[in-house]
Amino acid sequence: xxxxxxxxxxxxxxxxxxxxxxxxxxxxxxxxxxxxxxxxxxxxxxxxxxxxxxxxxxxxxxxxxxxxxxxxxxxxxxxxxxxxxxxxxxxxxxxxxxxxxxxxxxxxxxxxxxxxxxxxxxxxxxxxxxxxxxxxxxxxxxxxxxxxxxxxxxxxxxxxxxxxxxxxxxxxxxxxxxxxxxxxxxxxxxxxxxxxxxxxxxxxxxxxxxxxxxxxxxxxxxxxxxxxxxxxxxxxxxxxxxxxxxxxxxxxxxxxxxxxxxxxxxxxxxxxxxxxxxxxxxxxxxxxxxxxxxxxxxxxxxxxxxxxxxxxxxxxxxxxxxxxxxxxxxxxxxxxxxxx
Amino acid sequence: xxxxxxxxxxxxxxxxxxxxxxxxxxxxxxxxxxxxxxxxxxxxxxxxxxxxxxxxxxxxxxxxxxxxxxxxxxxxxxxxxxxxxxxxxxxxxxxxxxxxxxxxxxxxxxxxxxxxxxxxxxxxxxxxxxxxxxxxxxxxxxxxxxxxxxxxxxxxxxxxxxxxxxxxxxxxxxxxxxxxxxxxxxxxxxxxxxxxxxxxxxxxxxxxxxxxxxxxxxxxxxxxxxxxxxxxxxxxxxxxxxxxxxxxxxxxxxxxxxxxxxxxxxxxxxxxxxxxxxxxxxxxxxxxxxxxxxxxxxxxxxxxxxxxxxxxxxxxxxxxxxxxxxxxxxxxxxxxxxxxx
Numbered sequence: 001x002x003x004x005x006x007x008x009x010x011x012x013x014x015x016x017x018x019x020x021x022x023x024x025x026x027x028x029x030x031x032x033x034x035x036x037x038x039x040x041x042x043x044x045x046x047x048x049x050x051x052x053x054x055x056x057x058x059x060x061x062x063x064x065x066x067x068x069x070x071x072x073x074x075x076x077x078x079x080x081x082x083x084x085x086x087x088x089x090x091x092x093x094x095x096x097x098x099x100x101x102x103x104x105x106x107x108x109x110x111x112x113x114x115x116x117x118x119x120x121x122x123x124x125x126x127x128x129x130x131x132x133x134x135x136x137x138x139x140x141x142x143x144x145x146x147x148x149x150x151x152x153x154x155x156x157x158x159x160x161x162x163x164x165x166x167x168x169x170x171x172x173x174x175x176x177x178x179x180x181x182x183x184x185x186x187x188x189x190x191x192x193x194x195x196x197x198x199x200x201x202x203x204x205x206x207x208x209x210x211x212x213x214x215x216x217x218x219x220x221x222x223x224x225x226x227x228x229x230x231x232x233x234x235x236x237x238x239x240x241x242x243x244x245x246x247x248x249x250x251x252x253x254x255x256x257x258x259x260x261x262x263x264x265x266x267x268x269x270x271x272x273x274x275x276x277x278x279x280x281x282x283x284x285x286x287x288x289x290x291x292x293x294x295x296x297x298x299x300x301x302x303x304x305x306x307x308x309x310x311x312x313x314x315x316x317x318x319x320x321x322x323x324x325x326x327x328x329x330x331x332x333x334x335x336x337x338x339x340x
Numbered sequence: 341x342x343x344x345x346x347x348x349x350x351x352x353x354x355x356x357x358x359x360x361x362x363x364x365x366x367x368x369x370x371x372x373x374x375x376x377x378x379x380x381x382x383x384x385x386x387x388x389x390x391x392x393x394x395x396x397x398x399x400x401x402x403x404x405x406x407x408x409x410x411x412x413x414x415x416x417x418x419x420x421x422x423x424x425x426x427x428x429x430x431x432x433x434x435x436x437x438x439x440x441x442x443x444x445x446x447x448x449x450x451x452x453x454x455x456x457x458x459x460x461x462x463x464x465x466x467x468x469x470x471x472x473x474x475x476x477x478x479x480x481x482x483x484x485x486x487x488x489x490x491x492x493x494x495x496x497x498x499x500x501x502x503x504x505x506x507x508x509x510x511x512x513x514x515x516x517x518x519x520x521x522x523x524x525x526x527x528x529x530x531x532x533x534x535x536x537x538x539x540x541x542x543x544x545x546x547x548x549x550x551x552x553x554x555x556x557x558x559x560x561x562x563x564x565x566x567x568x569x570x571x572x573x574x575x576x577x578x579x580x581x582x583x584x585x586x587x588x589x590x591x592x593x594x595x596x597x598x599x600x601x602x603x604x605x606x607x608x609x610x611x612x613x614x615x616x617x618x619x620x621x622x623x624x625x626x627x628x629x630x631x632x633x634x635x636x637x638x639x640x641x642x643x644x645x646x647x648x649x650x651x652x653x654x655x656x657x658x659x660x661x662x663x664x665x666x667x668x669x670x671x672x673x674x675x676x677x678x679x680x681x
Contacts, residue, residue, distance in 0.1 A: 066529035067500075173618045203384040203619070204556060208600035208612035230529065233601070237612070274534035276559030278601055280582040290538055291531045294499040 019093070020191050020224040021055040021078055021111075026087035028073050032299065043299045047073040049248035050087070052325075055192065055241075058218065060225040062239030062256075064232055064271075068295055070248040071228045075196045078226055079113050080104060092191060105138070112185035116197035118177035122169040128155070128180055129165040135187040154183040159213060175206035179213065186217070194226045199234060211238060232275050236260055244268045247298055247306040250325060254332025264334035267307045305337065313338050344415055346550050347373040347396070347518055352409035354388075354395050361623040365391040367574035368409075375517065376544065378551040380565030380582065382558060382597075384619050388574035389554045393520045395419075396552070397436050398426035413518060432462045435511035439523040441503035445495040451506045452476065452491030458510045478509040481546075483539060501532035505539065515547060522554045537564055558601055562586060570594050573620050573630035579652060580660035588672055590655040590662035593631045595675045629665065637674065641665045 029044040048070040055061040063071045076082045077089060080096050088097040096107050112135075115121040122131055132154055133147045152162035158179040169177055178198060185193055195214070199207040215238065217223060229235050235242055236256045243253040244265065252265040263269045270289040277286065291310050296302055302309050308318040317337050325335040354366040366388040373379050381389045394400050396411055398418055411418040413433055418426060438444045446454060455478050456471030466474075472491065479487035482505040495503055504524060511519060521540065525533035541564060544551055553565060561568055561582065568585045570578040570593065578591040589595040599613030617634045620626055632638050632645040644665050652661040655668040662668055 066531060175618055204558070204597060205384060205600045205615040206618060208614040212612055212614060232530070270531060274530040276533070276537070276557065276563045278558040278562045278586060278598065280562045280565075280586055288534060288538075290534050294501065294532070 018056050019054045020057050020091065021053075021061075021226060022090040023051055023053050023074070023078065024088045024090070025050050025052050026074075026077055026089055027051075027085045028070075028077055028082055029085045046248050046298050046301060048077060049301075051243075051245075051248075051250055052087075053243050053250065053253070055224045055226060057191075057224055058222045059240040060218065060227050060238055062227045062229065062235035062242045063245060064229060064235050064242060065245035066230060066271075066295060068247075068298065069245040070298075071230075071245050072196055074245070075113070075194050075226060075228050078192075079111055079194050080107070081113075109135070109138070109188040110190050111192040111194060112188065112190040114178075114181050114185050114193060114195040114198045117201050118174055118181055119169075119201075121181055122177060124169055127166050127168055128160075128172075131169070131180060132183045132187055135184060139188065150187070151183075154186055157186065157217070158183045173206075174202050175209055178202060178206075178210050182210075182213065182217070186221070189221075190223070192224045192226065194228070196228045197230070198227070200229065200231060207234070214238065232260075232272060244271070247295060247301050249306060249335065251307065251336070252332070252334045253325070254330075258330065258332040262330055262332075264328065264330040264332070264339040265307075265336045266311050266313050266338075266340065269340060305335070307336075344412065345372040346375050346414060347552075348410070348412045349392075349396065350410040350412075352392065352395065352411060353407070354391050354400060355406050356404060357406075358623070363622045364574050364625060365405075365622055366395065367625070369569075369571070369574075369576050370409075371569055371576070371579065373518070373550045373552065375550050376548050377566045378544065378553055378564055380561040380568045381552060381554045381571060382556065382561050382568060383571035384556060384597075386573075386619050386622060387571040388622075389571050390522055392571070393436070393522050393552060393554055396518075397434060397520060398423075398430065399436075428462075431458060431516065432514045433516055434518040434520065435514070435516040437504075437507050437511050437519065437521040437524045440527050441500060441507045442495065444507050445503060447495055450492050450494055451498070452479070455479070455491075455506065455510050455513055459513045462514045474513060475509075478513050479506070481512075481543075482506070482509045483535075484509075499532075500528050501535055504528060504532075504536055508536075508539065508543070512543060512547065512549075515549075517549055518552070519549045520552045520554070523556070524553070525560060526555070526557070533560075540564060558586075558598060570597070573625050574622060575630060575663065576652065577631065577664075578660060578662045580655075580658065584658045584660050588655070588658055588660065589675065590658070590660045590668050590671055591631075591664050592635050592637055592671065592675070594662075596634075629663070637666055637671070640670075 027050055028048040029046050031044055032042045051074055053061060063074060065071045077084050084097055088095055091107055091111055099107060129151050132151045136142060136147055136150060152165060155162045160179050199210050227238055239256055242256050242259045243250045246267050252259055252268045259268060263272060270291045273289045293310050296309055303319055304322050305318040308314040323335045323337045325333045327333050328339050350370050352366055352369045356363045356365060369392055383389045395407060400407060407419055452472060452475040455475035459471060459474045460466050475491050476487045479491055484490055484502060484505055525536050555561060565582045568580060568582050569576050572593050578594050589598055596615040615634050620630060626633050628646040628648055629650050638645050650663040650665050652663045655662050664671055
């Protein structure tokens with residue numbers, strides 16, 4: 001049985017554009033609260049500051065970076081859970097940057113989200129059946145009598161026993177709960193699933209099960225993923241394109257083989273060298289670049305290149321001029337004046 | 341007695357009575373540790389690794405837990421020692437670093453005062469000025485810039501990595517012989533994790549302490565551990581030097597764990613090897629070998645796996661000891677074949 005026969009995939013018309021998700025120079029600035037009634041706001045948190053990424057049909061965009069780099073804010077902008085400060089977000093060619101009400105709701109069924117923590121993202125007082133059926137109730141011409149069959153079909157699809165329909169979240173393990181979250185995300189047949197750290201709360205042996213499930217669902221249902229993670233090896237495993245973020249900006253983007261094996265940005269290089277490798281012989285030989293200091297505050301990011309304060313290669317130019325994200329002879333775009 | 345290793349844990353068993361039944365958190369764990377060595381304990385959640393650590397520290401409440409077996413640190417028995425004796429050992433003989441540095445620190449006191457307080461426990465006569473000097477020199481040792489100025493700051497003024505350095509400074513202020521670190525870098529970003537692991541290595545060189553590092557991350561184990569113990573359902577299923585463990589994993593569970601890790605060099609692209617099912621509940625641990633319901637080789641041995649508990653036995657040609665009924669040569673051979681296919 002193909003996915004279309006199952007009615008899981010909504011192709012949304014015949015001539016689907018190839019790009020399912022596109023952000024164009026999108027920014028999100030959060031104003032900080034002032035300390036007094038008449039005090040001026042102390043500034044803006046520049047969480048995402050001019051990011052242009054895109055996801056093709058059936059492909060996966062991986063977004064990596066450390067905490068505070070803006071990757072989760074980017075996910076929420078794509079989901080339109082946040083309204084961008086400037087720039088635009090397009091899903092299936094439709095500009096949803098400032099969409100409201102019914103228009104936004106109609107788009108929402110095409111994009112769904114899987115969250116990090118399978119404990120707090122499921123209502124403990126609802127049965128699994130209710131949880132997975134919730135999105136179905138938002139459909140036009142919803143037929144409640146068909147819910148149970150649909151939910152059980154979804155449970156089957158994600159590897160849960162459909163007979164556990166009436167059980168509650170606490171009766172499931174972490175990995176099974178994440179499967180429930182995935183089934184709920186698939187209920188309306190989305191085109192895009194935005195997964196924000198979907199495996200980082202799980203044990204390693206369970207992580208692998210969930211990653212394999214996500215890959216199978218992608219090939220069977222033709223889903224596109226935006227996969228947010230801090231774990232570089234997980235992203236390499238699952239992504240077709242990887243964007244590395246630092247302080248609200250993409251510093252390097254390309255196919256995994258480009259970014260990981262032909263690394264151009266000093267930050268990416270440091271990040272990769274910091275990942276512990278499960279091979280004691282290799283780790284003693286490896287050259288590790290240990291970055292000094294911490295990520296600067298996004299309220300007052302450094303001038304020019306934002307990485308320059310921690311960069312081992314920083315020159316005067318880096319403080320004066322912000323490097324553009326362009327191909328500098330590596331076959332993929334990098335935002336650095338002096339790439340590797 | 342003087343030839344005894346620094347730490348000897350012998351047949352440690354810890355269980356908790358709960359309304360749902362008895363939770364056998366640690367079930368017959370034995371190991372030794374020499375000064376200057378790092379033992380990595382790896383396992384998934386619920387494998388008993390943290391309970392092992394907190395029992396060594398004397399932090400498992402004997403009113404709610406039943407503890408059997410023996411823990412000797414420097415020849416002194418910890419189990420059954422009075423609270424007062426254990427308190428005297430804590431800090432000076434053994435110290436612990438926890439996962440979350442924010443909840444390990446008191447938000448109301450300056451970090452300098454917290455480091456000084458830990459010192460004062462074992463140096464009751466120390467004056468205020470001395471405590472401040474000790475705190476500043478410890479902060480310098482763990483790599484905090486401008487220690488003089490920053491010792492008067494509060495935990496919230498530090499970043500996650502800097503806070504973990506302070507927790508490490510508190511643990512090391514009395515120069516303990518044994519340092520237990522329970523997931524010390526799990527809450528940190530990779531670049532900060534790299535800094536903290538470097539710091540732990542350099543501290544071991546300087547102080548010569550023995551370290552028990554508890555983690556679920558095989559990569560971290562490979563970076564810092566000399567020896568590794570793999571735990572599953574409260575038991576130790578494999579024990580080896582780090583190099584032997586990663587080159588010839590002898591237990592099917594160890595092998596499964598390694599297959600589930602994605603490699604950074606992209607060699608593992610395609611479907612990940614998974615261990616079916618999930619770790620068992622510690623109330624109803626499977627009979628015999630606790631791993632048998634998830635083990636792919638169970639058919640080759642038959643009913644013995646579910647009836648008889650395997651003990652750790654030597655794997656010829658390696659430093660490993662593995663708890664599996666299949667002859668270890670066969671396991672290693674089967675696993676090798678599995679890797680190539």
